[in-house]
Amino acid sequence: MFKYISSRLLASVPIVLFVAIFVFLLSHLAPGDPAALIAGENATPEQIAQIRDRLHLDEPLVTQFGYWFSDILRFDLGNSIFSNRPVTELIAARLEPTLVLTSLTIVLTIFLAVPAGVIAAWKVNSTSDRSIMILSVLGFSVPAFLIGYANMYVFALKLGWFPVQGYANLSDGVLGTLRSVALPAFTITLVFWALVARITRAAMIEILQEGYTRTARAKGLSEGKVLFVHxxxxxxxxxxxxxGVGIAILISGVVVTESVFNIPGIGRLVVDAITQRDFPVVQGTMIFFSVVLIVVNLLVDLSYVLFDPRIRY
Known part of the structure; x- marks a missing residue:
């Protein structure tokens, strides 16, 4: 087990390095002078020169990466070109809405998609199975922003159950916060739910054909214990x-959904930074999301030990 965990931790190191190189090169892939692109069309030569000096753009590419990566290792993501605030401070200020939204989405997905997949596998080829699969195909096929606008029109504008846009801080009350993120969380859940439900159904169909499940039924165990325990x-x-794979889809959905529902989270920060061509903020948020995905996938790998005892040995 220790060897397994150590190998997974070591495997994450080159992934982090590869992601850092890719994110760093993004600002250099666009044609033209990166400093001029960051400064904008109306910038003076002095402003372009200041940006070039600030980001070490006069240095060789390898030297630039060395400066940038050494700052990353010190948890210094640089400063915003436009607000002149540290990127880590901007991310921290936007972290709560994104964390609440993603956490609620993951909880809703697990408690809705996994039982739905189990039921679809248990009643395979039945009306229940076909209905669940039709819903999952629709959820995975319809764009997230379209689902968001439809939910906003029905549940916010017509029924008035939820606010149209905005976010209520946790300091103002948990119920208000949950009410403000309910619609965007439900929007992303429909996409995430479709993926998890289909995989759960496929895995359960295979497991239910194994000999030990038939033995469990023969021993007189209830159908609930056979399905949800064994x-x-x-x-x-x-x-x-x-x-774990779906969390990557979830992050991309958060970027779109936060823009649709005007939630001041990290996804909205990314959109604003791209619009303003604020490359330090774009790079910093991409590094943040990449590290989150790497950590999540590492935790998923480590969770295999709980589900399959053979991995411990």
């Missing part, structure tokens, strides 16, 4: 894997 635990590896 079968679901053995299907945990592919389900946890797809949840």
């Amino acid at each position: 079968a679901l635990k053995n299907a945990g590896v592919p389900i946890s894997t797809v949840i």
